[in-house]
Amino acid sequence: MANIGIDLGTTNSLVAVVMNGRARCLLDDAGASMLPSAVRYEADGSVVVGRAARDEAPRHPHRTFTSVKRFMGRAPADCQADAALFRVKMDPTEARFVRFLVEGHAPVTPVEVSAEVLKLLRARAVECLFGEPGGAVITVPAYFDDAQRQATKDAARLAGLEVLRLLNEPTAAAIAYGLDKRGGGTFAVYDLGGGTFDISILKLDDGVFQVLSTAGDTHLGGDDFDRALAELAAGGADAAAKLDDGAFRGLVASARAAKHQLSEHGAATVATAGGDVKVSLDAFEASILPILERTGASCRRALADAGLTAAQVDAVVLVGGSTRVPLVRRHVATLFGREPYCDLDPDEVVALGAAMQADILSGNSQLADDMLLLDVIPLSLGLEVMGGVTEKFIPRCSTIPVNAHQTFTTHVDNQTVVDLHVVQGDRELASQNRSLARFELRGLPPLPAGVPRVRVEFTVDADGLLHVAAKEEHTGIEAKIDVKPSYGLSEEDIERMLEDAIDHAETDVDERLLIDARVEAEGILAAIHKALATDSGMLVGNEAEVIQEVATALQASMTTTERERISALSKKLDEVSAPFAQRRIERDLTLALSGRDADEVGAQMGLR
Amino acid sequence: MAVELTERAISRIRELAMKRQTPDHVFRLGIRGGGCSGLSYYVDFAPAAAEKDKVFNFGPDDGKVTVVVDRKSYLFLNGIVVDWKTELMKTGFEFINPLAKTSCSCGESFTV
Amino acid sequence: MASHRSVCFSCREPVQAPSCVGCGALQPPPASPDPFVLFGLPHRYHIDAADLDVRYRTIARATHPDRFVSRPAVERRMALQWTAALNEARRVLKDDRTRARWLATGRSAPRESGGPALDPAFLAEIFEWRERDEDEPGVMRELATASRQKLFRKIETEFSEWEGGSGTLDHIEDHLNRLTYVEGLLRSHPEA
Numbered sequence: 020m021a022n023i024g025i026d027l028g029t030t031n032s033l034v035a036v037v038m039n040g041r042a043r044c045l046l047d048d049a050g051a052s053m054l055p056s057a058v059r060y061e062a063d064g065s066v067v068v069g070r071a072a073r074d075e076a077p078r079h080p081h082r083t084f085t086s087v088k089r090f091m092g093r094a095p096a097d098c099q100a101d102a103a104l105f106r107v108k109m110d111p112t113e114a115r116f117v118r119f120l121v122e123g124h125a126p127v128t129p130v131e132v133s134a135e136v137l138k139l140l141r142a143r144a145v146e147c148l149f150g151e152p153g154g155a156v157i158t159v160p161a162y163f164d165d166a167q168r169q170a171t172k173d174a175a176r177l178a179g180l181e182v183l184r185l186l187n188e189p190t191a192a193a194i195a196y197g198l199d200k201r202g203g204g205t206f207a208v209y210d211l212g213g214g215t216f217d218i219s220i221l222k223l224d225d226g227v228f229q230v231l232s233t234a235g236d237t238h239l240g241g242d243d244f245d246r247a248l249a250e251l252a253a254g255g256a257d258a259a260a261k262l263d264d265g266a267f268r269g270l271v272a273s274a275r276a277a278k279h280q281l282s283e284h285g286a287a288t289v290a291t292a293g294g295d296v297k298v299s300l301d302a303f304e305a306s307i308l309p310i311l312e313r314t315g316a317s318c319r320r321a322l323a324d325a326g327l328t329a330a331q332v333d334a335v336v337l338v339g340g341s342t343r344v345p346l347v348r349r350h351v352a353t354l355f356g357r358e359p360y361c362d363l364d365p366d367e368v369v370a371l372g373a374a375m376q377a378d379i380l381s382g383n384s385q386l387a388d389d390m391l392l393l394d395v396i397p398l399s400l401g402l403e404v405m406g407g408v409t410e411k412f413i414p415r416c417s418t419i420p421v422n423a424h425q426t427f428t429t430h431v432d433n434q435t436v437v438d439l440h441v442v443q444g445d446r447e448l449a450s451q452n453r454s455l456a457r458f459e460l461r462g463l464p465p466l467p468a469g470v471p472r473v474r475v476e477f478t479v480d481a482d483g484l485l486h487v488a489a490k491e492e493h494t495g496i497e498a499k500i501d502v503k504p505s506y507g508l509s510e511e512d513i514e515r516m517l518e519d520a521i522d523h524a525e526t527d528v529d530e531r532l533l534i535d536a537r538v539e540a541e542g543i544l545a546a547i548h549k550a551l552a553t554d555s556g557m558l559v560g561n562e563a564e565v566i567q568e569v570a571t572a573l574q575a576s577m578t579t580t581e582r583e584r585i586s587a588l589s590k591k592l593d594e595v596s597a598p599f600a601q602r603r604i605e606r607d608l609t610l611a612l613s614g615r616d617a618d619e620v621g622a623q624m625g626l627r
Numbered sequence: 628m629a630v631e632l633t634e635r636a637i638s639r640i641r642e643l644a645m646k647r648q649t650p651d652h653v654f655r656l657g658i659r660g661g662g663c664s665g666l667s668y669y670v671d672f673a674p675a676a677a678e679k680d681k682v683f684n685f686g687p688d689d690g691k692v693t694v695v696v697d698r699k700s701y702l703f704l705n706g707i708v709v710d711w712k713t714e715l716m717k718t719g720f721e722f723i724n725p726l727a728k729t730s731c732s733c734g735e736s737f738t739v
Numbered sequence: 740m741a742s743h744r745s746v747c748f749s750c751r752e753p754v755q756a757p758s759c760v761g762c763g764a765l766q767p768p769p770a771s772p773d774p775f776v777l778f779g780l781p782h783r784y785h786i787d788a789a790d791l792d793v794r795y796r797t798i799a800r801a802t803h804p805d806r807f808v809s810r811p812a813v814e815r816r817m818a819l820q821w822t823a824a825l826n827e828a829r830r831v832l833k834d835d836r837t838r839a840r841w842l843a844t845g846r847s848a849p850r851e852s853g854g855p856a857l858d859p860a861f862l863a864e865i866f867e868w869r870e871r872d873e874d875e876p877g878v879m880r881e882l883a884t885a886s887r888q889k890l891f892r893k894i895e896t897e898f899s900e901w902e903g904g905s906g907t908l909d910h911i912e913d914h915l916n917r918l919t920y921v922e923g924l925l926r927s928h929p930e931a
Contacts, residue, residue, distance in 0.1 A: 039674045043648040050645060147647045149670055154808075183808055224792065380808045391796070391803055417830070420804065422823035480819055481804040 020153035022183060022381050023144045024191070024373025027133060027157055027171065029088040029240065030213025031340070032056050033367060034140040035374035036148065037384070042195070042371040045147045052367055054143075058135045059083040062123035068139045077269035080106060081122040086214050086242060090117045090129040092163075092170030094454075101238075106264040130174045137178035154183040156377040158369050160215045161187040161233035162397045164443045165455050165485050172482070183380050185482040187394055188212075189219035190230060191372030192338040195363060198223055199390045204333035205231075207321075209351050209359065210369075211314065212339035214240040218318045220325040220332070229393045232324035232416050234317040239310060241278075241341035247306040248281075249274040252289035252296040266292055278303075282345055304346045311350045318354050324416060335359040340366045393418050396483055402475075403440035403449035405430075412477060415445055419483055424476040426492070433465035437473060441485070458487060464494050536585040540577050543589050544570060547596060550603065557602050565595050630656065630683050630694055631708045636720065637685045639711040640692045647672065653682075653693040656709065657700035666703065668722050757801045757821060765802065765814045768821045774828030774841065784839055784898035786832060795829050836915060839894055843911035849919065861917055865924070880928055883921050890918045 024042070026033045031053040035044045044052035047069075057073035060066055060082050067075075076083040089101050095109050095117050102109050110118035110126045118126040144152045157180075159171050168185055175182045189208030193199075198206055203224045210217040217235035246259075249270045253259040262270060270291055277287035281300050288295045322329060335351060337359045342348065351359045363371070376392065378384045395418055401411040402425065412423045427437060437460040444452030463471050472492040479485050547570055555563070573588040632640075640654050652672040659669045673695070676682050680695040696704055708723040757766055768777070775782050778794045800806070802821035807814050831837045831847045841847050850856075872879035894914050900906030 038647065038649060038672070039652075046646040046648065048642075048646075143646070147643060184805065224796070380805060382809055391800055391805065393799065393803075418826045420819050420823040421826050422820070423827075478819065478823060481822070 020150060021148050022154045022156065022374075022377035023141075023148075023152040024370055024375070024377045025137065025140055025155050025157045025175075025180075026188070026191070026370035026373060027088065027137065027159075027174070028056055028212060028369075029086050029215055030056060030242065031366065032136050032140060033370035034144055035367070035370040036144065036152075037374050037378035042374040042378070044367050044370055045143050047143065052370075054136065054139060055085075056087065056133075056136050057083060057085045058087070058132045060121045060124040060127065064124075066135050068135050074272075077265050077272060079122075080264040080268055081108070081120075082124065084119060084127075084132045087129045087132045089214055089237070090119075091133065091174075092129075092166035092168070093117060097453075106267060130170050130177060133171070133174035134177035137175055137180060141178055141180055152180070153381065154181040154377065156184050156186050156191075156373045156380065157182055158186050158188045158191050158373050160210075160235065160237065161189055161217045161219050161230065161394075162215070162235040162237055163483070164398055164453050165400075165483065166443075166453065168483050172484070182482075183377060185484075186373055186376055186392070187217075187219065187230065187233070188369045189217050189233070189336075189338065190221065190392055190394065191369045191376065192336055193221050193223075193372070194375050194390075194392075195368045195372035196336055196360060198334070198336075205325075205327065205331060207318070207332045207335045207355060208338060209314070209318070209335060209342065210235075210338035211341040211347060212240050213341070214238075214242050216240055216314050216317065218314070218321045220321050220327065222325075229418065230395045230416075231327075232321045233395065233397050234321035234324065236313060236317060239313055241339070243310050244278060244307050244341060244344065245271050245275045247310065248278055248289065248298065248303055251298055251302060251306050252277075252291050262292065278344070282343065307344070307346065311347065315350070315354055329355045332357075336368075337361045338365050338368050394481070394483065395419060396421070396479055398443045398453070399445050400441065400443050400455075400477065400479065400485065401449075401452070403442060407449050409442055409444070409447060409449045409452055411445075413479060417479075419479045420481050422476065422478050424474055427473045427475060428469050429463065429466070429471050430468055432467050434468065434471075435463045435465055436461050437463065439475065441477075441487070455485065456487075458489075460489055463491055466493075533580055533582040533585075536582045536589065537577055540573055540585050540589045543592055544574060547592065550596075550599070554599075554603055557606075558599060562595075562599055566592070566599070569595055629706070630681070630696060630704060632683075632685050632692070632694065633708065633710040635711040636709045637692050639720075640694075641686070641690055644672065644692075649674075653695045656694055656696050656704065656707075658703050668720075669700075670720060757798060765807065765810070765817045765821065767817050768802075768824040772824075774831045774847075777824065777828045778832065780832075782842060783902055784835075784842055784894075785902065786838070788833070791829070791832055795825065798825055835891070835894070836918065839898065839911055840915050842898070843908040843915070849916060857916055857920060858913070861920075865920070880925065880930065883924050883928075887918060887921050887925070890914050890921065894918075 021036050021038070024035045026035075033044050033052050033054065035042050037043075046052050047054065051070075054069045055073035057070075057076060058066060058068050059072040059075065059079055072083055073085060076085060084107065086105055089105070090098055093116075095111075095114060098109065098117055108120040110120055113126075116128060118128050119132070120126050141152065141155075155175060157171060157175055159168055163171070171185060172182050189210050192208050192210065193206055198204070198221070201223060204222075206221045206223065208217070208219045208221060210219075215235065215237050216239040217233060219233045220231045222229045222231050249267075250256045250259045252274060253262070253270060259267065259270065270289070273290040277289045277298065280287040281298070281303050285300045286297060288297050318329075322332075332355055335355045335357060337348065337351065342351075342359075342361065342365045348359060348361065379390060395416045396413065397415065399409075399411045399415040400413040400423075401409040404410045410425075412425050413421055427439070429437060439458040439460065440449060441455045441458065442449050442452035443455050446452050458475075460473055460475075463473065470493075473489055474492050475487065475489045477485060477487055547566065551558075551563075551566070558566075569588060569592045573585070573592055576585050576588050579585075644650050644652060644654075649672055652674055653676055655669075655671050655673045657669045658666045676693070676695040677697065679698050681698070681701050683694045683696075685692045685694065694709075704724070706725045710721045710723065712719060712721045757768075778791065778798075780786060780791070780794070799822060802818055802825065804815060804818040804822060807818040810818075831841055837847045840849075844850070868879045868882045871882075894911060897906055897908065897911060897914075901908055
């Protein structure tokens with residue numbers, strides 16, 4: 020079972036796998052590696068994913084979702100601007116997490132929409148690999164915070180994928196470029212995708228990749244180029260704002276198509292409601308220059324965080340389809356004082372790197388298995404303390420996994436409950452940072468204020484996800500912590516969605532796996548009974564009893580819905596009967612190879 | 628006797644090779660024994676044929692599909708016909724094996 | 740690498756490395772938070788940064804969670820603990836300030852959570868800087884920069900003496916607390 024790499028992008032998503040030591044993207048029927056991250060919900064409950072959904076979006080503006088990655092793991096209050104920008108309607112009754120209203124369909128969350136994209140990529144892998152993939156490495160922007168990473172993991176789980184690792188996109192690109200094959204060096208990865216911009220400064224030393232710093236903007240990308248061009252063609256931002264949702268989407272789609280021609284032909288025509296408008300390359304470049312200058316500011320910040328100057332960077336790698344725009348390449352060359360690398364397809368490079376990392380994690384890779392990735396967290400983690408101030412406990416750019424602890428006490432006498440508010444961000448006031456979770460420490464001993472010592476331990480794992488544990492030091496009481504994710508989905512939400520999916524879709528993972536497990540178990544039991552009936556003479560020792568015991572347990576488990584138990588027992592039955600099976604096959608082969616031809620053996624075996 | 632592929636199977640293998648971006652790989656057909664669950668068919672792509680493999684070529688030179696079978700598997704697969712089925716209940720390769728005494732309902736495993 | 744545990748949790752054989760040589764199971768990280776012990780380094784302020792990097796990579800390769808993706812959950816948890824401890828220890832040793840504070844006090848952060856204690860004479864000096872800065876803008880930055888250099892020199896000298904077998908680390912914590920304040924001052928008054 021090969022592991023796969025997935026680039027879950029804002030605009031497009033890809034899946035890649037290492038086959039015989041080389042990473043390749045898997046293609047669709049039309050030979051395209053990119054799956055547009057667009058999902059349309061039909062009134063009959065069916066779902067259209069990919070190119071058709073994207074291209075037909077102008078006709079179904081209230082049932083189609085694109086650029087959903089921008090909403091992943093975010094709170095409705097933080098998404099108002101995006102909802103207006105992308106003309107989607109959020110469920111106003113849900114304050115905890117984003118839920119989109121769908122015309123003629125129940126509301127859907129960004130996690131569910133992303134899961135549809137991932138399901139299709141998984142199906143592509145199943146088709147090409149003749150079976151379920153082992154596990155997946157999924158890439159996320161380096162800038163993603165805890166809630167956004169968690170949402171990505173939730174989407175993968177909903178799509179039936181086992182996530183081996185969340186990998187920062189720029190790090191994946193560096194792997195794809197084989198920068199690990201160099202002796203060492205400092206590299207900048209400039210990733211301008213459809214919807215996000217990331218700049219990462221990576222250091223390679225003796226096979227260890229380390230992210231020195233990351234900076235970026237989750238709201239900057241090729242979509243902004245499309246919009247700039249659309250507004251240019253519509254005669255200004257005000258004119259574009261007056262268009263209805265369908266017309267606006269149509270205009271942006273037309274601008275996107277024209278953008279590709281612009282770079283090649285120096286001019287292009289954009290179809291607008293008022294007729295075709297010709298736009299020159301100069302006008303387009305002037306309109307996107309402010310966007311590029313914003314990337315420059317992030318680059319300078321990342322360099323400063325890494326304690327480096329542009330001249331100390333040994334190579335610059337370009338990632339993301341938007342880096343095909345010639346002005347972007349010129350801009351990057353000026354920023355870093357050197358020509359960037361762009362040999363690999365900038366759209367595929369992240370997926371290819373993810374596949375290579377997935378292969379390395381399989382433990383039997385033909386690729387550099389001495390390579391180790393060390394990532395950093397993009398934003399500081401802290402707690403809200405008295406006065407609404409953020410007290411940082413894990414600073415930005417700390418290498419992960421990382422562990423930190425803080426000791427807290429009570430403010431009033433006999434206080435038995437302490438509220439803790441975990442935030443992510445680098446602003447001084449907690450309210451200006453991203454709220455990650457609120458914890459309640461309950462069951463503290465009633466003591467005078469300031470006496471209890473509650474040690475709270477924070478661990479950020481290799482995926483950049485936060486785990487928390489707490490203990491009162493005097494009494495040893497492990498205070499109970501209730502995690503209430505401020506955004507994203509709780510474990511119960513996910514379970515409920517999985518159950519809903521089982522109710523509504525035949526293709527749902529869990530149910531299908533249960534059926535598969537039962538079918539497999541039936542097959543094994545039938546074969547065992549037949550083999551025991553014909554060849555019991557070949558059993559040795561207590562094999563008969565052992566096999567019978569496991570077979571009985573398996574038979575009993577099949578009436579339950581405990582899929583994992585059924586599978587485990589099937590596997591066990593397979594194992595305990597393996598020597599017996601091996602003896603039967605060996606005998607057949609010995610007969611076959613002892614002078615008679617295959618037809619005769621086949622006939623002989625068929626008769627038995 | 629040999630190994631046969633239907634036209635549908637040939638074009639399906641060609642399409643999969645395109646999607647995987649491995650046009651130069653060969654298509655390996657074999658059997659594997661899984662404990663007492665009988666024998667099951669096994670398909671995959673491989674970079675090249677192994678030394679003692681039986682090699683079969685299908686289709687025109689410019690869209691050639693090469694199928695390889697290892698020697699042990701060939702004892703059980705001689706005479707097999709591989710088809711590609713796209714039906715409502717089952718989409719996949721179908722194996723018609725003259726040597727198989729019983730096949731399971733899904734057609735993916737068999738006993739001899 | 741430091742010896743930190745005597746018996747493998749899994750097979751009960753004696754172990755010296757992060758992983759048991761007998762059964763390959765990853766062991767828990769050392770209970771002691773001493774970053775020098777974790778890296779097998781002597782307690783010295785003067786360390787070779789390149790050597791620390793090599794030691795870090797060697798241990799990280801053996802303990803990183805990516806190496807344990809298909810191992811049992813208990814080992815995956817230990818890999819997480821190991822690498823987290825390793826990253827923290829490296830952070831402490833990499834920075835001159837935290838390394839010095841650890842050697843002098845056994846902690847990497849100041850004792851007071853609300854900021855380190857400072858003596859009144861030093862605070863009076865800072866007050867004077869601020870006053871002079873009002874007449875002559877930029878003077879405070881110059882004075883603070885000079886003070887920072889002086890503090891680093893003192894720390895360096897006292898550690899050299901201590902490592903040579905004479906002198907004490909009694910004043911290090913005080914120097915570091917002043918340094919923290921001076922550097923905070925420099926950060927909040929960026930160059931014009």
